[in-house]
Amino acid sequence: ERSVLDETVRRFRTSISRSPADISESELVSNTETYLRTGVQLYDWLLAPFVHLAPPDSRVVMIADGSIGYLPFQTLPDSMPPPAKRLRFHDFPYSLRRFAFSYCFSATLLRQMEDHTVRPSRGFLGVEPIGTDGNRGASFGLQMPSGNPEPGEVEALNEKLGGIKLLGNDAGKAQFLQICGMYRILHMVTHGHADSTDLRLSWLLMLSSRGEM
Numbered sequence: 001e002r003s004v005l006d007e008t009v010r011r012f013r014t015s016i017s018r019s020p021a022d023i024s025e026s027e028l029v030s031n032t033e034t035y036l037r038t039g040v041q042l043y044d045w046l047l048a049p050f051v052h053l054a055p056p057d058s059r060v061v062m063i064a065d066g067s068i069g070y071l072p073f074q075t076l077p078d079s080m081p082p083p084a085k086r087l088r089f090h091d092f093p094y095s096l097r098r099f100a101f102s103y104c105f106s107a108t109l110l111r112q113m114e115d116h117t118v119r120p121s122r123g124f125l126g127v128e129p130i131g132t133d134g135n136r137g138a139s140f141g142l143q144m145p146s147g148n149p150e151p152g153e154v155e156a157l158n159e160k161l162g163g164i165k166l167l168g169n170d171a172g173k174a175q176f177l178q179i180c181g182m183y184r185i186l187h188m189v190t191h192g193h194a195d196s197t198d199l200r201l202s203w204l205l206m207l208s209s210r211g212e213m
Contacts, residue, residue, distance in 0.1 A: 002066075005045070009067040012038040016075060032087060036080055043076040047095060060099045063107055069196075074101045124163030125183035126154035129171035129190050129207045153189045161185070173206040 015035035020028050046068065054060060062073055074096035085091055104110040158165040166175065180186055188204065195201035
Protein backbone atom coordinates (compact mmCIF):
# COMPACT_ATOMS: atom_id res chain seq x y z
CA GLU A 1 0.00 0.00 0.00
CA ARG A 2 1.39 3.37 -1.02
CA SER A 3 0.68 5.08 2.31
CA VAL A 4 2.68 2.40 4.16
CA LEU A 5 5.58 2.82 1.73
CA ASP A 6 5.50 6.60 2.09
CA GLU A 7 5.51 6.38 5.89
CA THR A 8 8.40 3.91 5.88
CA VAL A 9 10.41 6.19 3.59
CA ARG A 10 9.64 9.14 5.86
CA ARG A 11 10.83 7.29 8.99
CA PHE A 12 13.98 6.09 7.23
CA ARG A 13 14.88 9.58 5.98
CA THR A 14 14.25 11.04 9.43
CA SER A 15 16.59 8.48 10.99
CA ILE A 16 19.52 9.36 8.69
CA SER A 17 19.00 13.10 9.10
CA ARG A 18 19.79 13.04 12.83
CA SER A 19 23.48 13.46 13.62
CA PRO A 20 24.85 11.18 16.37
CA ALA A 21 26.57 14.26 17.82
CA ASP A 22 23.22 15.96 18.44
CA ILE A 23 21.34 13.21 20.30
CA SER A 24 21.78 11.25 23.52
CA GLU A 25 23.16 7.72 23.64
CA SER A 26 19.72 6.21 24.21
CA GLU A 27 18.32 8.23 21.30
CA LEU A 28 21.21 7.04 19.14
CA VAL A 29 20.38 3.42 19.87
CA SER A 30 16.68 3.97 19.14
CA ASN A 31 17.40 6.00 16.01
CA THR A 32 19.81 3.37 14.67
CA GLU A 33 17.23 0.64 15.29
CA THR A 34 14.67 2.65 13.30
CA TYR A 35 17.20 3.15 10.49
CA LEU A 36 18.01 -0.55 10.30
CA ARG A 37 14.45 -1.85 10.48
CA THR A 38 12.99 0.61 7.98
CA GLY A 39 16.06 0.34 5.75
CA VAL A 40 15.93 -3.46 5.56
CA GLN A 41 12.17 -3.29 4.91
CA LEU A 42 12.68 -0.85 2.03
CA TYR A 43 15.51 -2.99 0.66
CA ASP A 44 13.23 -6.06 0.72
CA TRP A 45 10.46 -4.18 -1.06
CA LEU A 46 12.41 -2.19 -3.63
CA LEU A 47 15.76 -3.89 -4.32
CA ALA A 48 15.71 -7.54 -3.23
CA PRO A 49 13.31 -8.69 -6.02
CA PHE A 50 15.77 -7.46 -8.66
CA VAL A 51 19.19 -8.24 -7.12
CA HIS A 52 19.53 -11.45 -9.12
CA LEU A 53 19.38 -9.45 -12.36
CA ALA A 54 22.58 -7.52 -11.68
CA PRO A 55 25.95 -9.05 -10.75
CA PRO A 56 28.00 -7.47 -7.93
CA ASP A 57 29.59 -4.10 -8.72
CA SER A 58 27.00 -3.37 -11.40
CA ARG A 59 25.95 0.20 -12.13
CA VAL A 60 22.31 0.63 -11.17
CA VAL A 61 20.40 3.68 -12.41
CA MET A 62 17.40 4.60 -10.26
CA ILE A 63 14.44 6.38 -11.87
CA ALA A 64 12.10 6.81 -8.94
CA ASP A 65 8.77 8.56 -8.43
CA GLY A 66 6.91 9.96 -5.46
CA SER A 67 8.41 9.55 -2.00
CA ILE A 68 11.04 7.04 -3.15
CA GLY A 69 12.45 9.77 -5.38
CA TYR A 70 13.93 11.19 -2.15
CA LEU A 71 15.38 7.85 -1.05
CA PRO A 72 19.19 7.38 -1.07
CA PHE A 73 19.16 3.74 -2.16
CA GLN A 74 22.89 3.31 -1.58
CA THR A 75 22.32 3.72 2.18
CA LEU A 76 19.77 0.90 2.46
CA PRO A 77 21.11 -2.06 4.49
CA ASP A 78 20.39 -5.45 2.94
CA SER A 79 20.18 -7.22 6.31
CA MET A 80 20.18 -6.62 10.07
CA PRO A 81 23.64 -6.65 11.67
CA PRO A 82 24.02 -8.78 14.81
CA PRO A 83 23.07 -6.91 18.01
CA ALA A 84 26.69 -6.49 19.10
CA LYS A 85 27.50 -4.60 15.88
CA ARG A 86 24.49 -2.31 15.55
CA LEU A 87 26.45 0.82 16.34
CA ARG A 88 29.43 -0.03 14.13
CA PHE A 89 28.27 2.10 11.23
CA HIS A 90 31.36 1.48 9.08
CA ASP A 91 30.56 -2.24 9.03
CA PHE A 92 26.88 -1.99 8.06
CA PRO A 93 25.80 -3.97 4.95
CA TYR A 94 24.98 -0.89 2.87
CA SER A 95 23.69 -1.45 -0.66
CA LEU A 96 26.56 0.62 -2.02
CA ARG A 97 28.88 -2.26 -1.10
CA ARG A 98 27.09 -4.28 -3.80
CA PHE A 99 26.13 -1.76 -6.47
CA ALA A 100 27.18 1.65 -7.83
CA PHE A 101 24.02 3.77 -7.79
CA SER A 102 23.19 6.78 -9.90
CA TYR A 103 19.93 8.64 -10.41
CA CYS A 104 17.96 10.14 -13.27
CA PHE A 105 14.62 11.96 -13.53
CA SER A 106 13.23 9.90 -16.42
CA ALA A 107 14.11 7.15 -18.92
CA THR A 108 13.82 9.70 -21.75
CA LEU A 109 16.36 12.01 -20.13
CA LEU A 110 18.67 9.06 -19.45
CA ARG A 111 18.56 8.06 -23.11
CA GLN A 112 19.33 11.63 -24.20
CA MET A 113 22.27 11.79 -21.80
CA GLU A 114 23.66 8.46 -23.02
CA ASP A 115 23.37 9.59 -26.65
CA HIS A 116 25.20 12.83 -25.92
CA THR A 117 28.27 12.89 -28.18
CA VAL A 118 30.38 15.11 -25.91
CA ARG A 119 32.04 13.07 -23.17
CA PRO A 120 33.70 14.75 -20.15
CA SER A 121 37.46 14.43 -20.50
CA ARG A 122 38.53 15.47 -16.99
CA GLY A 123 38.15 13.85 -13.59
CA PHE A 124 37.12 15.69 -10.42
CA LEU A 125 35.62 19.14 -9.88
CA GLY A 126 34.88 20.15 -6.28
CA VAL A 127 32.90 23.28 -5.44
CA GLU A 128 32.56 24.79 -1.96
CA PRO A 129 31.20 28.37 -2.06
CA ILE A 130 30.49 28.69 1.67
CA GLY A 131 33.55 27.06 3.24
CA THR A 132 34.11 27.79 6.90
CA ASP A 133 32.54 31.26 6.80
CA GLY A 134 29.23 30.57 8.52
CA ASN A 135 28.29 34.26 8.60
CA ARG A 136 27.88 34.33 4.82
CA GLY A 137 25.27 31.58 4.88
CA ALA A 138 23.58 33.00 7.97
CA SER A 139 23.22 36.38 6.27
CA PHE A 140 21.28 34.57 3.53
CA GLY A 141 18.82 33.28 6.14
CA LEU A 142 20.30 29.78 6.44
CA GLN A 143 20.90 27.81 9.61
CA MET A 144 24.62 27.13 9.38
CA PRO A 145 26.66 24.54 11.30
CA SER A 146 28.95 25.84 14.02
CA GLY A 147 32.08 24.79 12.14
CA ASN A 148 33.58 22.52 9.50
CA PRO A 149 36.34 19.94 9.90
CA GLU A 150 39.79 20.76 8.58
CA PRO A 151 40.74 20.17 5.87
CA GLY A 152 37.43 20.91 4.12
CA GLU A 153 35.48 18.21 2.38
CA VAL A 154 36.39 19.38 -1.12
CA GLU A 155 40.06 19.80 -0.20
CA ALA A 156 40.19 16.28 1.24
CA LEU A 157 38.65 14.81 -1.92
CA ASN A 158 40.94 16.91 -4.10
CA GLU A 159 43.97 15.46 -2.31
CA LYS A 160 42.76 11.93 -3.10
CA LEU A 161 41.33 12.40 -6.59
CA GLY A 162 43.28 15.32 -8.00
CA GLY A 163 41.36 17.54 -10.39
CA ILE A 164 40.16 21.06 -9.66
CA LYS A 165 38.70 22.69 -6.54
CA LEU A 166 36.75 25.95 -6.41
CA LEU A 167 36.56 27.39 -2.90
CA GLY A 168 34.98 30.52 -1.43
CA ASN A 169 34.93 33.47 -3.82
CA ASP A 170 36.36 31.29 -6.61
CA ALA A 171 33.27 29.06 -6.48
CA GLY A 172 31.06 31.37 -8.53
CA LYS A 173 28.01 30.30 -10.52
CA ALA A 174 29.31 31.66 -13.83
CA GLN A 175 32.67 29.89 -13.59
CA PHE A 176 31.02 26.63 -12.48
CA LEU A 177 28.59 26.64 -15.42
CA GLN A 178 31.45 27.37 -17.82
CA ILE A 179 33.56 24.35 -16.85
CA CYS A 180 31.27 21.78 -15.17
CA GLY A 181 30.58 19.92 -18.42
CA MET A 182 34.27 19.04 -18.73
CA TYR A 183 34.30 16.84 -15.59
CA ARG A 184 33.05 13.33 -14.90
CA ILE A 185 32.76 13.85 -11.12
CA LEU A 186 31.04 16.94 -9.70
CA HIS A 187 31.07 17.32 -5.92
CA MET A 188 29.29 20.34 -4.42
CA VAL A 189 29.42 21.32 -0.75
CA THR A 190 26.70 23.92 -0.34
CA HIS A 191 23.08 24.35 0.67
CA GLY A 192 20.07 23.71 -1.50
CA HIS A 193 16.37 23.06 -1.62
CA ALA A 194 14.34 20.70 -3.81
CA ASP A 195 10.69 21.68 -4.26
CA SER A 196 8.71 18.74 -5.65
CA THR A 197 5.63 20.90 -6.29
CA ASP A 198 7.35 23.60 -8.34
CA LEU A 199 10.83 22.96 -9.74
CA ARG A 200 11.28 26.72 -10.27
CA LEU A 201 11.47 27.08 -6.49
CA SER A 202 14.38 24.63 -6.20
CA TRP A 203 17.82 26.14 -5.74
CA LEU A 204 21.50 25.65 -4.94
CA LEU A 205 23.42 28.29 -3.01
CA MET A 206 26.20 29.70 -5.21
CA LEU A 207 28.12 32.98 -5.53
CA SER A 208 27.57 35.68 -8.12
CA SER A 209 30.40 37.44 -9.96
CA ARG A 210 30.35 40.08 -7.18
CA GLY A 211 30.82 37.44 -4.46
CA GLU A 212 27.18 37.67 -3.35
CA MET A 213 25.06 34.62 -2.63
